[in-house]
Amino acid sequence: MDIQHLNYLVDIAKTESISLTAKRFFISQQxxxxxxxxxxxxLNVTLLHRNRHGVTLTDAGKAVVEQALEIVQKYEELLQVVQPLTNTNVQSIKGHLSISAAxxxxxxxxxxxxDSFNRKFPQVDVQVEEKQHFLEIIQQINDGVVDIxxxxxxxxxxxxxILRVNATFEKISENPLLACVAKTSVLAxxxxxxxxxxxxxxxxxYSHENYLSMIKHMFKDLSSLNISVKTxxxxxxxxxxxxxxxxxxTSFSDFRLLDDEAIITVPIENSFKLIYGCFINSLNPVTEGFLSILKLVAAHKLTGKRVHKG
Structure with missing residues (x-):
């Protein structure tokens, strides 16, 4: 069994589409x-239910994906451990990495x-630019202006x-939009x-354009809200x-906010999910190294996320 094949299955579980996963990994659907x-x-099990709308996981498929996620993460951690011992000295790699980020x-x-990337790739220059809307980032990726x-x-x-982008996409995390309140709030x-x-x-x-467009999608009309602050x-x-x-x-990935123990989260009925992801224009040791570090940091930070006790 190939680790990459497990990666494919995990991705199919996310996209619910063999054709979409095939496109994302640049392989044929067949x-x-x-x-x-x-x-x-x-494995002697059926992993997917196939229908004209796409695919969904069987019960066996869900169990396999759950284990596959752990295997893939452990494999990536293993690569991090053995990397300093390999014949390829990444610290000698020179280059440039451009990142456009929400x-x-x-x-x-x-x-x-x-911090981790600079220690591992000290001779790679990194340039980061923030963009308010994901469509701006998608345009930069399609134009080849940025690497990540x-x-x-x-x-x-x-x-x-993601179908609009001619690049590899990796999902980093998926979290529901939550209400965040003070412990002393009546909603707590x-x-x-x-x-x-x-x-x-x-x-x-938050005042970010992309965030506001999603909040507007949920409430339909922002003018009807009593907005205390927009920052x-x-x-x-x-x-x-x-x-x-x-x-x-916000979501569980808003670490700087939710690190404050005086703030707790409350689930929102019929809320949507926020998918944090990474587009990669070209896979090479530098971009793969960045992606590997990003996944490890995200996994580490999200393991400590707080859930509402109610």
């Missing part, structure tokens, strides 16, 4: 179907990722957007909150939640 059939034969990804992931595009995509348009004990209920409270919003600064956003009892709207 070739990918044959790989999945071989996996099914090797603001929320930039300040929640990049500081730690770039770090985006946040809503699940309701996720597949449509709720097990779940509806969108209609949220409309009755002061709301704290790009996490500390200002946090103070609105703690001092003015506003309700924030």
């Amino acid at each position: 070739g990918l179907s044959q790989i999945i059939q071989k996996l099914e034969n090797d 603001p929320n990804v930039s300040y929640n992931y990049l500081p730690e990722v770039l 595009g770090l985006v946040i995509l809503p699940d309701y348009s996720y597949q449509e957007q 004990k709720k097990k779940i909150i509806t969108i209609k209920e949220l409309s009755a409270y002061p709301i704290a919003l 790009s600064y996490v500390e200002v956003y946090k103070k609105a939640i703690l001092d003015r009892k506003a309700v924030g709207l």
